[in-house]
Amino acid sequence: MRGDAEQHPINDNELVILSQHVLDSLQLNLQDVLKVVQSAFTGLRQGSDNPQKTIVQPPEQQSxxxxxxxxxxxxxxxxxKVVYEFDPYRKFNNYNFLSFIFLCDDQTGRPIALMDVVKLGPLRTAASSALFARAACPEAKRALVVGTGAQGQMALPLLVAAMPQLQTLQIYGHYEAGIQAAQHNLKQYFPDRNIEVVQSLEQAAGQADIIIGVAGASAREQVRHQWMKPGSVAILVGYGIDADVFQQADCLITTDIEQMKVTCHDLLAADGVMPPVHAELPDILTGQKQARNHEQDIVFAYNSGMVVTDIALGRYLADQAVLQSDLGQRVQLW
Structure with a gap:
């Protein structure tokens, strides 16, 4: 561990196990989360490595x-990082998601932690979306989140942390418990802020400066390009934004071009040609490129998960777990 975490030294043959319950109990500073994720992206231009993921899916698509x-x-x-998702398209009504990340200190060679990613994933994804939004639409006043699952429940707290000038926060979805969780998460960090639940996706999308699509594969409705106003940005994490926005946006930006090529096939037009990419997020954050060409451009941001952000934020969470009452279970695995 780094810094003050050395007050709880870990032996060479010990591994700290951080469960979902332990990670949920941490007191986090969202500004720190944003800084850690931003540093992970800029680190990609300073020696970090983020190879493409290896994917396995059977023809029946049951997992x-x-x-x-x-x-x-x-x-x-x-x-x-390892992820296993069963029934991802909700065909069998038996959905299950299992994942973990194993971290090692590359200065000492020691293991840091093995942790659940149920909290880590939404945090780093929401932070990445917030960085996209702030770069592409810095003067935004209205934000709309499409989807109420785990990603949708954390999208607005990180967005407000990055862009406190936002005045209207909206969410669209049909999962009542998810809507309540989103409200709770926002209140936890910003007690004076409220989320408006919208009934008309078209109307809300037409007024929004920022639209974040975090719905699941079974999303009933998606934001169309013709609904969006000039100067707005659509950030796609899962579903909830139609492929025509990807195809017709004035500017296409992404976390990583090569990774997007692997995972964006469902967004391509019939000819299979991918629109030209204007910029990658690391170059935008380091000031080498701009998020848009013109003020009135409609921007599509493709937020694909980058393991380097999982690693950086996982390191931060592991350090916090040790600092905050030395949480976690230590096991002698080797």
Whole structure:
């Protein structure tokens, strides 16, 4: 561990196990989360490594599995992430999601932690969306989240942390418990802010400066390009934004071009040709490129998960777990 975490030294043959319950109990500063994720992206231009993921999916599509390895040069941390998702398209009414990440300190060679990613994933994804939004639409006043699952429940707190000038926060979805969780999460960090639940997706999308699509594969309705106003940005994480926005946007930006090529096939037009990419997020954050060409451009941002952000944020969470009452279970695995 780094810094003050050394007050709870970990032996060479010990591994800290951080469960979902432990991670949920952490007191986090969202500004720190944003800084850690931003540093992970800029680190991709400073020696970090983020190879493409390895994906396995049977023809029947009853599951999807993938693994990723990467290295964050800023925190000197190596990570191995594994994901198994059963019934991803909700065909069998038996959905299950299992995942973990294993972190090692690349300065000392010691293991850091093995942790659940149920909290980690939505945090780093929401932070990435917030960085996209702030870069593409810095003067935004209205934000709309499409989807009320785990990603939708954390999208607005990180967005407000990055863009406190936002005045109207809206959410569209049909999962009542998810809507309540989104309200709770926002209140936890911003007690004076409220989320408006919208009934007309078309009307809300037509007024929004920022639209974040985080719905699941079974999304009933999606934002269309013709609904969006000039100067707005649509950020796609899962579903909830139609492929015609990807195809017709004035500017297409992404976290990583090569990774997008692997995962964006459902967004391509009939000819299979991918629109030209204007910029990648690391170059936008380092000031090498702009998020848009013109003020009135409609921007589509493709937010694909980058394991280097999981690693950097996982390192931060692991450090916080040790600092906050030395949480986690230590096991002698080797």
């Amino acid at each position: 999807i599995s993938y693994s990723m390895v990467g290295r964050d040069s800023i925190s000197q941390t190596v990570g191995f």
